[in-house]
Every structure is written in structure tokens, then in C-alpha cells.
Amino acid sequence: MAKHETPLLDQLESGPWPSFVTDLKQQAATKPECWDILGILELSFKDRITHWKHGGIVGVFGYGGGIVGRYADVPELFPGVEHFHTVRVAQPSSKYYSSANLRQLCDLWEKHGSGVTNMHGSTGDIILLGTRTENLEPFFWDLTHDMNQDLGGSGSNLRTPANCIGESRCEWSCYDTEEACYKLTMQYQDEIHRPAFPYKFKFKFSGCPNDCVAAIARSDISVIGTWKDDIRIDQAAVKEYIAGNYPSNGGAHSGRDWGKFDITKEVIDLCPTNCMWMEGGELKIDNSECTRCMHCINVMPRALRPGAEKGASVLVGAKAPILDGAQFSTLVLPFIPMSADNDFEELVEFIEKVWDWWMEVGKNRERVGETMQRVGLPTFIKVMELEPIPQMVKEPRSNPYVFWAEEEVEGGFERDVEEFRAKHAA
Template sequence: MNKNEIANLKMQGFILQNDGKHFALRIKTDAGCMDSEKIDKLSEISKKYGRNYISFTVRLCVEIPWINYEDIPKIKEELKNSSLISGGTGNTVRPLVACKGTVCTHGLIDSQKICNELDSLFFGKKLPHKFKIGISGCPNNCAKAQLNDVGIIGQRIPKINEENCNGCTLCLKSCSVDAITIVDKKAVIDYEKCVNCGKCGESCKRKCISLKEGVLISVGGKFGKKYKIGENIGIYDASNLEKIVCEIMDYFKENADSRERFGDTIDRTGISSLKEKLKDY
């Protein structure tokens, strides 16, 4: 095997292991989900070609290590016949990550659906550097959205109708970040503290707190040796997510230097120019 072949195999999801002889096969899931038939097939492949075990990556992929080079063509055929997709490396959009969304009691948006929709459009898209997207269904942020090049977090922005509020304190008691106070028998929200979880609106028996659904978007995050927390750029309507993510990727392609991560591009060009590009959303 030469370097070019090893690089090509890596792009196809066959990653050379530390011993220089075996490969780890990386399989993409659907936002961390997979039907039982595909799981059975992966188990079969691990028994037939590996060492009878599989592992799970932090980006919700599945890996089967200890694959022999000569078995790769046969494995490719088995993957094709089972609609299993290998890959997720290189200077491309990597497998997207999402929490369980509305399956969870805290989920505000269907992060699984959003993840699969964005994945179908952007997974494998070539960019100046690797590009990661993380989606959390609520401000608990289990998917660690701000550690991705693009982070998306479900939001429910509260607004109080003072005429109906009698200062009962139910909303105050529901707020875990102490963003609500009672002033002159009326609830008052401190939006500097509010994380837009929507719990106050759910707790209000008089229905005097309306909740506007949206998504908080962050950009430029990354982990690793030189980690960077993504910068929040605003709350947007979820119906515009596909267009917004496309605009962000276009900005990256247009402005990135060679081998530059998106966060470094933003640091160099300034966040204001990206916000200007998204102002119509």
C-alpha cells in the first residue's frame, strides 16, 4: 500500500490502525440511530472480518477495527447491499451529531429530524477543512453544540403578558437560572440571564407567558489541541436552517486560507462580516 491508497481508503471509511496493517471501518448512523437489521449486519461483519466487537465514536458513528486489507473489497460489497454508508473523514462535512430531541422530556425541537435533513444535504461536502455540525434540542446542550463549526440549540423565547399576570410565582419557581423576579405583583424576565428553555411558559396556569420557538446558532467552535468555544450569532427561525447553514459554508469557502479551520477564518475576517451575510434571516 502506498500513501495515496491509504488516503483514499481513509476517505472511504477504512482508517489505517496504529499497527500499520489493519483498518478500522467507520460506519455513519442517522443522528446516532440505526435500525436493528443494520445493527445485525454490522455484528455479522465484525464476526466475519474483525475480532467480534464494535465501538462507538464521539460523533455517533460505529467502528469495526481489525479489518484486513484483502477483505476490504468484500466488505464494500456487503455494505452496499445493506445500505450502510462508510466514511466521514477528510476536508468535508463530517457526520452530524444530535441529541435525542423530542424523545427527551426537555426537547424543544426535533433535533433528530433537523440532523437528518441537514445530513442529507451536506454530509461529505468538500470544504477547505473538516467541518462539524452539532444540534441540541434544548439549552441543556447535551450535544455540546458550541464545540462544532456550526452549533444549533433549540430555544423557546418567553414573553409575559402583564395584564394577565397576578404574580403567583409559579414561573419564578420553575426557572433554574434565576432569570425571573416579581415586581409589583408582576413577573419580570431578565433576558441577560434567561436561557430560553421555556419552562416558565409551561408552568404558567394563567397562560400569560407566550413562547416563540427558534434556534440559537453558534459558529467557529472546535475541540482538540487548540479548542475554541463557538460564538453565538443570533436566534433564527428553524425553517431557514438549511439556507443559513449553506450561507455559512459558502462564507467559509470564499474566505478560508489553505488548511484553515472555520473558527480561525472567523477570527481573521471578523464575525461582523458573517453576520452581515445572514442579516436577511
């Protein structure tokens, strides 16, 4: 395959950062189809439209997901990318790899595909970019039999679950994110590989409210570690921070000297609910007002720790802008235990209850957050058989009219009248 002139793409090599254009040119020495990758991208830059078209139904036998079909719409110009399918491979929990595993995977992709990889897709999958239809089955055979790895999710199904590093390396993690991710990935293999949902569905596991996998912004069910009791305080360490003997933020200052640590300016005044103050030389926290933002813990990690009664908050409905605008997930379960001993039973029951409702009332290509938005949060809460709490309220009510269900009005009104009469009769 001939080398193409790519003056527009070549500009991307002129900046201070490493360029994928340079990488593709190097790859073309052993994989000539990479010249056609550059050529078709140059044409897309010139025409300002994509020259890739979706491949429709293409995949491996028995699986409805894991392969994203792609074909060039100008194959006569770029025959090397006439077929250019993407393969999604499920990543290990927390993305821990051995060098031997990565080498084996790269060798496999050099054998069956273009050798071009993306580590990782936004969902977390290992993304292998570019192969022909006839190579899919041989690649899949080698992946599953030689490497004991599987495809991830694509299409209207459960996407590959993802998690933060959790208790393996992070002292703030409030539950075992790796075990939760692994257990639910194994449990829902059918939902990952055989699309049956109205649209895609993701759940992600963050061990603490720092939410290092951005679950609250992009997953249909966000499982975010939290604690139920009080933040643990080491008052002696607080004094050391104030005295300047411990570096704040774990010493992460990007090389800049910010001056002497000021607990009022850097911690207390930045608390979103003003629930912290100094009294008698000690740091005080009104834990009933704490929203678990993690700021104070991040700034003074030696002095403050999450509480001892740990679990997770479950939020529902985040997504990127597809049918509607982007939205964060909504708090639905403030606290549930997260024990691997019972296979995360409470979380599993909730997930399947959401699925049962969404698969019945959700429209085609409608994420669960959009279904919630369409029918209203009160309806969702009622279907989930949950008690509403103030934390579920997104913004103050702007509609002056209040609508009551008939069964709520009759019994509730009569009960209120009886209680009023009894109180004043006394």
C-alpha cells in the first residue's frame, strides 16, 4: 500500500507532545494498512466529514457485543481499511497487567489486526483498532483459549464494568471495589455479551467519594464508597499540620511553594456545608452536616480518615449527551453495606429491580437516566419502593401546583384531621 501525502496530519507532529501520527507512520513499516489509516483520516480532515461508516451486525459467533463494526466508505481509495473493525477486550479489575500479558496481547493483535491499540476506552476496555471480518473468529479463539480473556461490551447491553484501584493500593477505599467489579462481571456475562436492553448500561465502582473512575458523571449505576459514622480525627496530627511539620495534600504541590499551611483558609472555609471549626485548639466536625466531599481528608490525610462503618452510596442515571444533555447520576440509596461474603446481595437486588423497570418502560436508545427524567424522579422512587429524602432533590420546586395521588389524599387527610382534633380536645 502506497504512502499518502498528509500535510494536515503532519502538523500534529510539530507540537511539543508525542503524536499518534508519528506512531502510525512507525507502525506502517510492518503494517502497511496504517498508511491507509492516515490517508483516510487526512481526507476526513480535508472534507470535514467522517469517511467511516458503521458496520452493522458484525461479530463473533454467539456474541452480540464486543465488536464495533467499521467500514470505509471509500474502499477504492484506501483498500487497506476497507474493513476496520474495533475489538473491545475486557480489562482486568483496576487495570493491573503483567508485562507478559501485555506482550502476548500485542503479539496477538499484530497477528490478526493492525497492531494499533488504545489503552483504554472511556468505559475501560482494551481497544484494539482495525481488523478484517475474516480475522475476528481466529482472534477470538486465540484470545479466549491462549490468554483466557474475554470480549467486553458494546451495543445495547451491559458495558464492561470498571473500578478504581480500591483497597489494593488506596487507604481511603470504603469497600473492595475489585471484588465487587469482578463478581458482577462474572455474574452478568450474558448481559454483557448479548444485548437485550433499550440502550447501553454501565455500572462503575469507586472506593470513596473522590470517585477516581468518574462514576457519578458517566455510569447508569454509580457505586461510590462512603461511611455511616463520624470522620476519624487525630488531633495530634491536626496540630502538626497547623505547625507546618506535615505537608498538606500529601506533599503534592506541583513544585510550587504555597506558603505556611492555614487550616482556616485551606480546609475550614472551603467546607461546602460549613460543618468544621476550631475550638480549644482542636478540630471539630458536625458530622450530621458532612456531605463526604473528601476535601478535608485529602488536604490532611494524616489527621483525618473516613469513618469505620463503611459501605457505599448508590446513584442512578448519569450519561453523556445522546438523546438529551449530559447529566450526573442522582442519589437513590444513601448507604448500603458492601460485603463480598454475601456476594453484594443488596446491590444486585437493586440493579435487577432497576433493569426490570427500565426494560419495561424505557424507549429505544434511551438511557435509564433519560427514562427517569421522562417519567419523573417521584415515579422512579415509588417504583423502587424507596422513601424520598432531601438529598434526591436536584433543585427547589418551581411549579406552584402540588399533585397528590388519590390514595395519599384520602387516608392522609382523614388521619391529619383526627390527629388535630385529638390534640386540641386534650
